[in-house]
Amino acid sequence: MGLFDLKAKVYKPVNEVNLGADSDETYIHANVKAPRMAGILVKVFAWLLELRLVGAFIVEILKRNNLVHKLVSFANVSEPPLFTPTHAWEDNVEQQVCLIKSNSTPADRVAQAIDCLPERKENAINNSGSNFHRWTIKDYYRAYCSRGTTPLLVAKRFLAAVKESSEPNLNMSFFINYDAEDILRQAEESTLRHERGTPISVLDGVLVAVKDEIDCMPYPTTGGTKWLHKARSCTEDAYCVRQLRSCGAILVGKTNMHEIGAGTSGINPHYGSTRNPYNIDKISGGSSSGSAAVVCAGLCPVALGVDGGGSVRIPASLCGVVGFKPTFGRVSHSGILPLNWTVGMAGILAGTIEDALITYAAICHHIPFRQPTPSLPEITFPLLTSTNSISNIKFAKYGKWFNDSTEDVRSCCENALDMLCKHHGWKTVEVTVPEIEEMRLAHYATIASECTAALAPHLAKLDFAEMGWDVRVAYQVYRSFHSREYLNAQRIRNRQMHFHREIFKTADVIVTPTTGVTAYPLQSDALNTGELDYINGAALVRFMIAGNFLGLPTVTVMVGCNKEGMPIGLQFIGRPWSEATLLHLAYAMQALCSKSYKKPMVFYDLLKKEELLPRNGMTKA
Template structure:
C-alpha cells in the first residue's frame, strides 16, 4: 500500500463474536490524532487541504493515523452491506403501560391523547416546590395560564421578543437565532389570544412558543443550514411536515435557531451567525449541531424546540444545556421539508425542558407520515407512555457495557453510576453487563457514511459558490468528506450490518442500552474560534462517543439530565431503545427525572416568561 503502511483489520463473522459481559473482545478508545486548530492555523490548514495533490496526500495521512484505513477503508468484512437502517415492527416485544395512538388521527387529537397520558398534576413545572428558586415552565403551565386568563399568548410573545433582544446584547451575545420575525410572531400570538378569549383554543399547544432549527423549513423564513448561501439554491416554499403538525395545533413558531454550519461539528460555533453560548455558563459551548434549539429551551425562551440529529446533533446540545433530547426511530417522523444533508442517518428530534413536554411534542409530529424511505407501512402504530399510571413500569433491564460506559470524564461517570443506583433503589430496574464490540469501528464507519452523504448532497452547490462564504472549519471538513471512495462507503455499510446484528442480540436480553450522553461536559469557548470556527476532534470524539448507534442503526434514544459537575455544567444519561420503543424510553426518562429534578439548578441565563423575570447572571 506504499506510504499508507497499514495492516487492515480482518473482521471475524458476527456469529463468532462474544457479547457476554466476560468477553475478551477488545475495547478501543477513540484514536484521534489531530491537533486543535482555530484562527490563523485553521486557515492555513484549509489552504493546504485545498491544494489538489498535497491536500489529498495530507487527508490520506489523517485517515491512516486515525485508523480509518485500518478499520474501514481496506478492512476485510464478510457481511453484506446494509444501506439504510430500516426496521420492521418488533412483534415479539410489548411495551408496558402504553396507549396505542389512533392511526391517521389529526395532530390535535394526538396531542390530547398525550395529555391524557400525563399525571393530573402535570400542570406543575419541574422544580416547583417552595424550596427551589428554579421553575421551568411546561406546556401545561402555559396552557393553564392562558385558559385562566392569568396571561395571554400576546403578552408572552412580547416578553419573548424583549428577552431575545436582551440576549443579543454585547455583554451576553447568546446568538440563539439566525432569523426571527417580530411581526409574524406577534400576528400568531394575537390570533392565539383571540382564540382563548373566545374559549376556542385549538389544543394545549395553542400559544406555546416553539423554535425550529434552521435545517427545517418554517415559513416565512429561508432555510440556511447555518450557511450564508444554501437558501440561494434551495428555496423554501412551505413548512416542513413536522412544522405543519405543530402549527395546526396552534403553536407559535418563533423563528429559526442557530446551528453549526451544515451540521458539520459538535460545538455550535458558527462564524457567520455567532457561537451559541451555553445558558448554564456563557463562556462554554452549547454543543451542536442543534445548538440554538437546545439553548433557547434551556434559557426558558421556549418549552420545546425542533432539531435534527445526524450524529448526536439533538442529544449532544440537549445534554450540555441540561434539557431533554429525544431522537425517534428512523422512519417514525417525516423528513419532508428538512435539508437532505445525510438521509440514512439524520432524523428530526425534539428538545424539551421536561419529559412531559417531549411526549406532547413527539405525539404532535409522529403521525401522518409523508416519507420516501422507509415506507410508512414499515412503522407500527405509535405508542404513548401512560405516565399517569400509579405504578412505574417493572422488570426493566438496562444493558451496560462497562468499558464503554467508563470511557468518560470522572464526574460524568460517577454521576451516571449514581443515577443507575437510584433507578435500582426506587424502581428495582436491573443493570445487565454486556459487551458491545467494535464501538470505535462503528464511530469511524458512521463518519464515513455521514461524510459521504453530506458530500453527495452538497457537491453540486459547492461547485457554484464562493468559498469565501464558507466557514474555515467547514472547508476543512469538505476536503475530508470528498475523499471517501466507494469501497470505504461499502465497508462502512458492512459495519452497519454487523452493528445491527450486535444490537439486536443485546436487545434479546435487555430493554434498553444505557450510557452517559456525552463523555465530557461543556468545555470553554475560546476567542480564536469566533471568526474561523474550530477544529477540535479530540473533544468532538468525546461528545459523540455514545451517539452513533442512534443514527447509524436508526434506533430511538433519549437523554435526560441527572446532575452537574463541580463547575455547575449539566451531566446527562442516555437510554438507547429497541426500534419503535419511544414510549419505553419516555417512561424511563420520566422515572429518572422524578428522582433527579429537585437537584437541578437554574441556568446562568434564564428568562421566566410567565413572571417576566430577566436573565440572571
C-alpha cells in the same frame, strides 16, 4: 496499499462475536490524533487541504493515523452492505402504553398525550436556585385558559428577552432569523382563539423554535451557512412544522446551528456562537445549538432540532435539557435539508419529558419514511401516570464503554443509574457492545459521503470564501471518501444491526452517559474562524452513533452537574419503535433527579408578571 498499509482489520463473522460480559472483544478508545486549531492555524490548514496534491496527501495521513484506513477503508468485511437503517415492525411487549389510532390528527394525538400525563400542581420557579422547575406546555395552557396571561403578552416578553440576550454583555446568538411581526400575528390569532374558548390544542399559543435545517415559513433555510438558502429556496413548511402549526403552536424563528451540521460545538462564525445558558463562557454543543439553548434559557418549552450524529442529544446534554430522537422513519424527512438522509432526522429538545411527549405526539406519523415492511409500526404513548407499575426492566451496560468518560460524568451517571434501579427494582445486565470505534468511523464515512453528495451541485458554483474555515477543512475530509470506504461502512452497519438485535433479546434498553465530557470553554480565537477540536468532538459523539447509524430511538435526560455546575446527561438507547418505553424510563429518571436541578445563569421567566430582570456580572469569551 503502500504508505497506508496498516494490516487492515479482518472482521470475524458476526455469529462468532461474543456479546456477553466475558467477551474477549477489544475495546478501542478513540485515540484521535489531531491538535486543536483555531484562528490563523485553521486558515493555514484549510489552505493546505485545498491544494490538490498536498491536501490529498495530508487527508490520507490523517485517515491513516486515526485508524480510518485500518478499520474501514481497507478492512475485510464479509457481511453485505445495509444502506438504510430501516426496521421491520415487531410487536414489542411494552408495559403501560396507550395505542394511538392510525387516522388521528396531530391535535387528536396531543390530546391523547395529555391524558397520559399525571396531574400536577402548577409549577413554581424558585429563584434561590434550588428545587428549580421549568414552565411546561401545560403551565402555559393553564395560564392562557385562566386568563392569567395571553399568548400575545408571552410573545412580547419573548421578543424582549431575545433582544436582551443579543446585547453585547450576553451575545447568546440563539437565533439566525426571527420575524417579530410574524410572531405577533400568530400570537394575536392564538389569543383570539383562547378568548373565544376555542383553542385548537394544549399547544395553542405555545412558543416553538425550529433549527435552521428545517423549512419553516416565512424564513429561508440556511443550514447555518451564508449561501445555501440562495441555492435552495424554502416554499413551504416542513411536514413536522406543519403538524405543530396545525395544533396552534407559535413558530418563533430559526435557531442557530453549526454550519451544515459539520461540528459538535455550535460555534458558527457567520451568525455568532451560541453560548451555554449555564455558563456563557462555555459551548452549547451542536449542531442543534440554538434549539437546545433557547429551551435551557426558558425562551421556549420545546424546540425542533435535527440529529445526524448526536446533533440533538449532544447540545441537550450540555445545556441540561431533554433530547429525544425517535426511530428512523417515525418523523417525516420532508422539508428537512437532505444533508445526511440515512442517519439524520428531526428530534425534539424540551425542558421536560412531558413536553417531549406532547411534541412527539404532534409530529410523529404512522407511515414511516421509506419503510418497506407491509406491517406499519403502531404508535404508542407511555402512561406516565403509572411508572411504578413497570416491572422487570433490564438495562444493558457495557462497562468499558460506559466508563470511557471523565470522572465527574462517569460517577454522576453511575450514581443515577444505581438510584433508578434501586428505586424501581430494575436491573443492570453487563454486556459487550463490540466494535464501538469501528462503528463511529463507519458512521463518519457515511455522513461525510452523504453530505458531500447532497452539497455537490451547489459547491461546484460556490466561492469557498463564503464558508467557515472549519467547514472548509471538514469538506476536504468529507470529499476524500470513496466507494470502497462507503460500502465497507455499510457492511459495518449491517454487523451492528445484528449485534444490537441480539443485545435487545436480553435487555430492554442500552444505557450510557450522553457525552464523555461536559461543556468546555468557548475560546475567543474560534469565534471568527470556527475551531478544529477533534479530541473533544470524539468525546462528545462517543455514545451517539448507534442512534443515528442504526436508526434506534434514543433519549437523554439531565441527571446532575459537575463541580463547575455544568449539566451531565444520561442516555437510553431503545429497541426500534420503543419510544414509549424510553419515555417511561427517562420520566422515572427525571423524577428522581429534578429536585437537584439548578437554574441556568441566563434564564427568562416568560410567565412572570414582573418585567425581565437585567443580568449582571456576565462576561463573554
